[in-house]
Amino acid sequence: xxxxxAALLAVLFCxxxxxxxxxxHQWEGNLPERFFQTFLDLYEKDPGALARYPGGLQNxxxxxxxxxxxxxxxxxxxxxxxxxxxxxxxxxxxxxxxxRLSVMAVRGDKLIPIPFQIDEFDRSGLIWIEGYxxxxxxxxxxxxxxxxxxxxxxxDGGQKNYDPALHGTIxxxxxxxxxxxxxxxxxxxxxxxxxxxxxxxxxxxxxDMEKGRLDSTIVEMEFDPKNVANIKHVAPKAGPKHHQNxxxxxxxxxxxxxxxxxLRVDLDTQSNIRAVPIAVKDGPVxxxxxxxxxxxxxxxxxxxxxxxxxxxxxxxxxxxSRFAIDSMRxxxxxVLFLREPRIEMAVDFHNLDGARVTFQSVYDDKDSxxxxxxxxxxxxxxxxxxxxxxDWLYMDSNQGWDMFFSNHMPVVEGGLFDSFLEGMELYxxxxxxxEEVKSYERFPGVQPRIGFTSAGLPRTAIKLMGSIPKLNYSxxxxxxxxxxxxxxxxxxxxxKDYDEVVxxxxxxxKERGRISxxxxxxxxxxxxxxxxxxxxxxxxxxNSLIRDAIIATSNDPGFIDHGATLExxxxxxxxxxxxxxxxxxxxxxxxxxxxxxxxxxGPEDFHWQTVHPPGFSVRPWMAPAIHNEAP
Numbered sequence: 001x002x003x004x005x006a007a008l009l010a011v012l013f014c015x016x017x018x019x020x021x022x023x024x025h026q027w028e029g030n031l032p033e034r035f036f037q038t039f040l041d042l043y044e045k046d047p048g049a050l051a052r053y054p055g056g057l058q059n060x061x062x063x064x065x066x067x068x069x070x071x072x073x074x075x076x077x078x079x080x081x082x083x084x085x086x087x088x089x090x091x092x093x094x095x096x097x098x099x100r101l102s103v104m105a106v107r108g109d110k111l112i113p114i115p116f117q118i119d120e121f122d123r124s125g126l127i128w129i130e131g132y133x134x135x136x137x138x139x140x141x142x143x144x145x146x147x148x149x150x151x152x153x154x155x156d157g158g159q160k161n162y163d164p165a166l167h168g169t170i171x172x173x174x175x176x177x178x179x180x181x182x183x184x185x186x187x188x189x190x191x192x193x194x195x196x197x198x199x200x201x202x203x204x205x206x207x208d209m210e211k212g213r214l215d216s217t218i219v220e221m222e223f224d225p226k227n228v229a230n231i232k233h234v235a236p237k238a239g240p241k242h243h244q245n246x247x248x249x250x251x252x253x254x255x256x257x258x259x260x261x262x263l264r265v266d267l268d269t270q271s272n273i274r275a276v277p278i279a280v281k282d283g284p285v286x287x288x289x290x291x292x293x294x295x296x297x298x299x300x301x302x303x304x305x306x307x308x309x310x311x312x313x314x315x316x317x318x319x320x321s322r323f324a325i326d327s328m329r330x331x332x333x334x335v336l337f338l339r340e341p342r343i344e345m346a347v348d349f350h351n352l353d354g355a356r357v358t359f360q361s362v363y364d365d366k367d368s369x370x371x372x373x374x375x376x377x378x379x380x381x382x383x384x385x386x387x388x389x390x391d392w393l394y395m396d397s398n399q400g401w402d403m404f405f406s407n408h409m410p411v412v413e414g415g416l417f418d419s420f421l422e423g424m425e426l427y428x429x430x431x432x433x434x435e436e437v438k439s440y441e442r443f444p445g446v447q448p449r450i451g452f453t454s455a456g457l458p459r460t461a462i463k464l465m466g467s468i469p470k471l472n473y474s475x476x477x478x479x480x481x482x483x484x485x486x487x488x489x490x491x492x493x494x495x496k497d498y499d500e501v502v503x504x505x506x507x508x509x510k511e512r513g514r515i516s517x518x519x520x521x522x523x524x525x526x527x528x529x530x531x532x533x534x535x536x537x538x539x540x541x542x543n544s545l546i547r548d549a550i551i552a553t554s555n556d557p558g559f560i561d562h563g564a565t566l567e568x569x570x571x572x573x574x575x576x577x578x579x580x581x582x583x584x585x586x587x588x589x590x591x592x593x594x595x596x597x598x599x600x601x602g603p604e605d606f607h608w609q610t611v612h613p614p615g616f617s618v619r620p621w622m623a624p625a626i627h628n629e630a631p
Contacts, residue, residue: 022602025398027240029061036064040071045108047156051202057238065596074155075184076599077609080315081154082285088146089618090176096144105190106158111167114156115202117283119149123477125322125585126309127288132279134307151285154180154614157188163624172196177621182614203284204314209277216314219594229275239400248348248443256341270440272296287312315594320587346429346451350443354398357448360390372448374434383430388413394603404593406610410531416524419505423459428452463501469494480583487570492563499562507558521557522550533589536582545569
């Protein structure tokens with residue numbers, strides 16, 4: 001099987017396709033080969049070796065770095081991919097004190113501890129940090145519950161099953177074996193262990209909140225401790241220009257009328273919009289920051305205040321935008337005050353001459369790149385007029401590191417949800433002009449500036465928000481509770497206005513031939529919903545409930561009886577033995593990846609890997625039969 005996979009990759013990457021021609025930036029290092037080989041031998045046996053050589057990456061060459069990644073049987077994506085497994089996958093272990101659990105893998109010839117953490121969450125899906133959350137804890141703090149998350153790196157799994165006869169016995173008890181399967185790599189195995197005191201020394205990412213500094217193995221960042229949106233310094237730790245700052249600023253501006261189109265105000269991250277760090281859960285694999293977004297005006301805080309979180313990994317930043325009951329209430333309250341808003345959000349980069357930028361909507365082949373040179377060419381002007389980026393945005397720094405943005409917003413051009421954005425203009429923003437100077441810049445000249453602009457509000461979507469049946473949502477802590485409450489037959493008449501608003505859009509889609517059957521409507525709904533990650537129910541089970549309920553209660557693709565559909569979903573969930581109350585919330589995990597290289601397949605192949613990441617299966621661990629020697 002390994003040979004067949006290797007042969008397939010050889011055909012893919014060595015054929016005459018654009019993939020085979022995608023090259024990386026090469027650089028020379030000054031790490032002697034004998035030291036590199038010594039490190040590689042240690043690293044293959046123990047992930048903690050990386051912590052013992054914290055400055056080694058800045059001396060490594062591109063060829064050595066590639067060899068290290070391939071030598072671990074990982075791709076440039078799976079090397080940096082974090083595994084996160086919910087507690088309900090280990091249901092028999094529910095109630096175990098978290099401090100008694102650890103994660104181990106066979107590395108070299110021993111079962112050793114690998115870097116891991118178990119994170120807890122509140123009922124709204126935010127990281128649980130005692131004393132700082134608005135919502136109550138999900139389950140019991142410090143006890144392993146269904147919605148806790150076991151986090152570790154895919155690459156740290158062992159490539160051998162644990163056999164005490166071969167790898168030695170350990171203190172404690174092995175509880176579960178977790179098999180990790182990747183489309184591009186051999187299987188890996190990790191073990192959940194009870195009462196083993198050993199812990200790995202490796203710490204892939206750490207944060208000092210007071211100093212406003214984040215450090216991972218390959219990235220360093222400095223920010224204002226009172227406003228995490230005020231980024232002061234971001235730099236790689238590997239490559240030919242290690243420790244050189246590459247970010248000027250992150251800028252958000254909202255120009256809007258307040259209740260009246262003519263009464264306009266300007267709100268921006270320099271003066272009014274703040275993202276205040278509240279607290280941090282700092283683990284060896286992931287740093288989760290709890291943040292309060294607050295809008296100030298005339299030096300006073302306004303009514304708008306929303307908690308969110310940011311997850312920082314060794315080579316990725318993730319903002320899990322939540323679709324939850326509490327966030328929807330805040331959003332609805334906020335948009336009621338806006339009139340004809342114009343929004344601009346962008347990242348200004350620095351020290352990136354020669355970098356190449358593209359995104360899926362404009363990417364045709366290997367030549368579809370904008371080159372950062374301080375001047376706007378025809379292709380760059382085309383980028384600046386594109387409505388949506390597609391599923392990804394990519395920048396090759398030409399300095400030994402790449403940036404890859406994975407877009408998980410549930411809106412794609414021509415999709416079902418996109419049809420509800422009438423009244424809102426949305427465009428990509430790309431500028432490469434050394435002569436253009438912004439008032440907020442620290443380093444004059446935009447080289448490049450990447451983001452988006454929008455104008456207006458989606459009238460149909462706002463009408464929908466205003467026509468949601470009025471219930472006491474403040475007492476509901478999850479999407480599952482809301483589904484059950486809204487499925488009550490006595491609530492069905494309250495969907496009348498909501499059904500009519502949706503029907504206007506669906507009828508228009510029918511007229512244009514975009515949907516013609518109820519099955520097409522259900523599939524279009526699920527296609528957009530699949531871009532979000534739901535917690536508490538498997539993707540297949542949820543999709544099946546939604547699709548079957550729509551088909552069972554709809555005769556016309558131009559009309560959905562939402563009350564009847566929700567009632568049917570609850571009915572089907574009971575028939576199938578599913579607890580719909582377990583459905584907590586959804587997140588749009590928009591991710592900034594920082595690979596050293598996207599690999600020989602280029603950005604399209606890297607994107608394929610992000611949507612086909614390693615999976616897992618959990619099973620009780622059974623000790624192998626005793627090996628008897630032949631007489």
